[in-house]
Every structure is written in structure tokens, then in C-alpha cells.
Amino acid sequence: MAQNETVRTSLGDAVRQDIGASLAAVDAELARRYPGDPGTRQPVHTVYVPADALTADIVRTWGDRALAALDEHAPDAERLAEVLGLPPELAAPVHDRVRAKLRREPVEDLRIDFEDGYGPRPDAEEDAAAAHAARIVAGAVADGTAPPYVGIRMKCMEAAVRDRGIRTLDVFLTGLMEAGGLPGGLVLTLPKVTFPQQVTAFVRLAEAFEKAYGLRAGRLGFEIQIETTQSILGPDGTATVARLIDAAEGRVTGLHYGTFDYSAACGVSAAYQSMDHPVADHAKAVMQVAAAGTGVRLSDGSTNVLPVGPGPRVHEAWRLHYGLVRRSLARAYYQGWDMHPAQLPTRYAAVYAFYREGLDAAAARLAAYVAKAGGDVLDEPATARALSGYLLRGLDCGALDFAEVAAATGLTRADLDALAGRAPGV
Template identity: 80%
Template sequence: MGQHETVATSLAGAVREEIGTALAGVDAELARRFPGDSGTRQPVHTVYVPGDAFAPDTARSWGDQALDALDRHAPDAATLAGVLELADDLAEPVYERVRAKLAHEPIEDLRIDFEDGYGQRPDAEEDETAARAARLVARACAEGSAPPYIGIRMKCMEAAVRDRGIRTLDIFLTGLAEAGGLPEGLVLTLPKVTYAEQVTAMARLCEEFEKARGLESGRIGFEIQIETTQSILGPDGRATVARMIDAAEGRATGLHYGTFDYSASCGVSAAYQSMDHPAADHAKAVMQVAAAGTGVRLSDGSTNVLPVGPTSRVHDAWRLHHRLVRRSLARAYYQGWDMHPGHLPTRYAAVYAFYREGLEQAAARLAAYVNRAGGDVMDEPATAKALSGYLLRGLDCGAVDVAEVARLTGLTRLELDRLAGRPTKH
């Protein structure tokens, strides 16, 4: 005991050193391009409201309208479960959590829209709307009533609207800076990107604003909206979305799929434009591979079928929305867009059911992995990372509680973060 067998080798130590030196550049490049997940919470959805429709009580108003829709069309857990075909054991916990979510945090990510949802307005009007948006966001953040993530979608970098988009961005950011600083959950969205150079230009704008305001370099990030065919496949036949991530120079935070613009650009007729169209699946598969390991997150798009009208019509729209959200979650698109307050009940019902129905199995597999126990599945570190990420996402959105995850896994939040490869502050 305590003695080690002497083993024979043939390669000189200098060989290892030479190889290490030769690959040092590759090591640095891997670390730069593929830093992994940031470890921060990803919202489950993004809600868009036109710039002139945004108000201090927008989030609360959406929550109240969503609760009213539940009261009128699914007043109890059994009704909602029947509409969405939820398992009996999920009905009550999902329903209770949905109502609680709508009461205290109905919107996780809010985008004030100055693009398609706002349209073309006189410059003076858009100037004032942008300044007003900055004032209201600053006030909401100071009062603690703002959603965790909030920001604007500017107009795109195409020549016809470029100057207008830049000016709106400048007015909004300047208003925030002068009202006390940029909020922690600030999110900016760049739409209709066709060339990587447009992303470079957006990164330049962020950099110049940081310099002008004495902010830390890299403080401002932005999402890239994928809604043109050129953002997926370039004229030379190469995939372009990866080039766009690189062009952001570390500032890209997300890739958001634009269902209807992208479908239209592919020639899909209006009746068939949907998140589950094959053209959409192809685009999102390319986005997913391009973003993997970079820390840039994916968001699916939306449905334009609104849950309004008589109960039968609302239930039909809820079933469609719920199915599409579940489909996205299964494909690892953990975020999407919601277009109407009536979409919130099914957004959260789908998300909560997704995490709750797999909770015990995921926890058992992770506990077995950590404890090197047996079982009918032999998981590898990559799978343990995915299992931890699944549980962490469930915790972040409120689908599951820290206490029940700890009881089932024997792990703390910090231990889950480490297994998931997330940075920890401890």
C-alpha cells in the first residue's frame, strides 16, 4: 500500500511543451469564442409593446388581463388541465403557480418596440416617445416595479431607417444614463439583420456610448433578431449567423427568431407561417449550432393566433400556444415571444409542466451520478451538466422550489451551478 508502480514512457517532456506552445493560440481562441453559459437567469419569454403604448403599469395590466382570462375561461385547475391535457398530478401545482406568477411577476422580459410595432412616425414624435420610455423605465426600475429584463427594439441598420434607429437608441440610453444609470436588466434588440457588418456597427454604437458616458467597456450588450434569409445563409452559400455572433465582439446576448418576417422572406404563405414550419425548424437548428457554447442564448418566435372571443375559441388558441411552447422547450429553445396577455397563462402552464413533470427523474439521475450509484441509465458529465441546467431553469422561472430540489438531489444551488458549468460568485 502507498507504493506506485513505475511506468515506462517514450516521449520526452520537451514534446509536450512544444505541443502546448503550438496549441496556446487555439486554447485562447476556444476560451474567447466559447466561454459557455453566463450563469444568469434566462427569461422564459419576451413581451413586445409599441413604444407609444408602453405605460408604467404595462406589466401589471398584462397580469391582470391574464388572470381575468383564467377566471372567465378556466376558473379552476381541472378546467385548465382538461383544455391543455395536463396530467392529473400536475393540474393543481401548475394552476396555482401560474396564478401566483401572474399576480407577482407576469412579464419576465419586456421590449418597448420602435420597429414594426411602432412604425414610421414624425421624428419629433419618436424623439419624445423614446425619451418618455427612458423616463418610465428608469422610474419603474427605481420603484422595483419593472420586469427583471427590459429595453427597446430599435429600427434596423438598413439605409432607409438607420439614422432614425441610431437616434432613438441614443435618446433612450442617454435618458437612462441621466436618470441614474443603465439598469442591470437592460436589453437591446437589433432587428432585421442581413449582414455581419450591421452587427459590427451596433457593437461600435455601444462602444461609443460607453466611452461618451464613462462606462465600463462591454457594459452594453444586445440581441440579434434572425428574421431574414440572409442571416442564415449568405450569398456565397455559407452560414452567416455564426459570423454575426463573432461580429458582435462579445456583446451578443441572444438570437431571437422572428417567425413571420423570416417565413415571409422564404416565401411561405400567410396561412402557413408558424413556429413549427420546416423553414422555421431549419433556421433555428442553424442558430442553435452557431450559438452553442458561446453564451449567446436562443429565443423562439411567437404565434399570432390570439386567445380572444368566446371560450371555445380561447381554448383552441390556448391549446395551439401550449403545444408550440412545449415543442420549443423540447428542442431547447427556452424562450419565446408572447403577443397578447391571454398568452401568459399557457406560456407559464407549459413551462411549469415541462419542469415539474421531469423533476423527479432528473433529480434521481443527477443524485445517482453524483453519488456514483447504480441505476438503469449510466450518465456522463455532459448529461449531468444538462440535468443540472434543467433543474436550474426550473428554479429560475419558479416551476420548482429550492427545497424540493435539495430534498430530491441532496445538492445545494451552488453545487448545481458547478455541475452545470455556470460561473459562481462564491
């Protein structure tokens, strides 16, 4: 078409302006409710440790025990590949990276548990444990040994334990403030939510603490555990996860699926309670749709089949754990729970294999998209965002090195951040 060709329209500017004015409130509501991914690192797992088992060297202890399990049951790449069914070309890089990760950063997210893993205790004992947890966390942050994310899971907002949960949270947060302030990677977990009003109550609790210390509004965010049937389907038959997110008033950072509480609530026999049971898949599908676009991250649950005992039993548990983690990753659940140090080798093996095996294809598609070179797959901006997000998650967890990503894509880190919608340098 010629550059100087006359283009004619039939509608005046007033029509466009009137439509814009009529949708202004909708535009604002879309921006408020669906801000998109926060563009920050998401941990690949959460390690739950009962509060009475917390020690100053807990992260290093888990790393050492994980390394010992790897040395005993898969001391080299060939053995790991044999146990987990890794392709030969992935065996060495995955084994080497798992070992390096367990030395450098064995735990990405630590949750100190005052709920089911801790149980009911005398008030004085739980007070002391909460104060102890604050000292341990503050000390680890100060000396650089804290994991990137750390916090507590308090007791829930049900009447029987509500006051105890609030007091524990207060003691913990107060201890952190008195020791120098809240760490940047602080994460709080609210379990067993059944009604949106419980989430709103937690928001009011957070507001009160922020006001007491002059913290900025919204400083305290939290995760919601989805482990009751009421958090998925309300008494009137409506899906309720979106209501929980809305009740958090922008503070909720994650939804964590609770495998065993939710399965039990659905009447699933203990032998069949698992992350891949149909009731789990249904709940997580509802969570996924409700959280899409909101900036709220998702986490899968855990398996209670622990890799302990003789070698064959460890290998069997490793194969189960590895398969479940890979299944979660394929379903866009990039985080899960780990309950034992010997699960860390298979957590990282699964994560690293997932990102390394897809590196070449993702890089080629992204490079072709940027170069508008076409190829056998026609990608759109949303797919480019997903491809760059995939590579960035691989970089965040140590599965990939930037040099190899840059060589494969021809892109800088700033390019990847922009394509994924991340803030530069996050």
C-alpha cells in the same frame, strides 16, 4: 495495480511542451469564442409592447388581464387540465403556480418596440416616445416594479431607417443615464440583420455611447433578431449566423427567431407561417449550432393566433400556444415571444408542466451521478451539467421550489451551480 509500480514513458517533457506551445493560440481562441453558458437566469419569454402603448403600469396591466383570462376561461385546476390536456397530478400545482406567477411577476422580459409594432412616425413623435420609454423604465427600476429584463427594439441598420434607429437608441439610453444609469437587466434588440457589417456598426455605436459616459467597455450588449434569409445563408452559400456572432465582438447575448418576417422572406403563405413550419425548424437548427458553446442564448418566435373572443376560440388558441411552447422547450429553446396578455397563462402553464413533470427523473439521475450509484442510464459530466441546468431553469422561473429540488437530489444550490457551470449565487 500496486501503488509503487514503476511506470515507464518514451517521450521527454520537451515533446509535451512543444505541443502545448503549438496549440497555445488555439487554446486562447477556443476560450474566446466558446466561453460556455453565462450561468445567469434566462427569461422564459419576451413581451413586445409598441412604444406608443407603453404606460407606467404596463407590467401590472398585463398581469391583471392575464389573470382575468385565466379566471374566465380556466378558473380552476380541473378546467385548465381539461383545456390543455395536463396530467391530473400536474393540474393543481401548475394552476396554482401560474396564478401566483401572474400576481408576482407576470412579465420576465419586456421589450418596448420602435420597429414593426410601432412603425414610421414623425421624428418629433418618436423622439418623445423614446424619452418617455426611458422615464418609464427608470421609474420602474427605481420603485421595484420593473421586470428582471427590459429594453427596446430599435429600427434596423438598413439605410432607409438607420439614422432614425440610431437616434431613438441614443435618446433612450441618454434618458436612462440622466435618470440614474443603465439598469442591470437592460436588453437591446437589433432587428432585420442581413450582413455582419451591420452588427459591427452596432458595436461601434455601443462603444461610442460607452465612451461618452465613461462606461466600462462591453457594458452594452444586444440581441440579434434572425428574420432575414441572409442571416442564415449568405450570397456565397455559406451559413452566416456564426459570422454575425463573431462580428458582435462578444456583445451579443441572444439570437431571436422572427417567425413572420423570416417565413415571408422564404415565400411561405400567410396561413402557414408558424414556429413549427419546416423553414422555421431549419433556421433555428442553424442558429442553435452556431450559438452552441458561445454563451449566446436562443429565443423562439411567436404565434399570431391570439386567445381572444368566445370561450371555445380562446381554448383553441391556448392549446395551440401551449403546444408550440412545449415543442420549443423540448428542442432547447427556453425562451419565446408573447404578444398578448392572455398568452401568459399558457406560457407559464407549458413552462411549469415541462419542469415539474421531469423533476423526479432529472433529480434521480443527478443524485445517482453525484453518488456514482449507476442506475439504468449511464450519465457523463455533460449530461450532469444539462440535468442541473434543467433544475436551475425550473427554479429561476418559479416552476420548482428549492426545498423540493434539495429533497429530491440531496444537493445544495451551490452543488447545482457547480454542476451546471454557474457562478455561485447567480
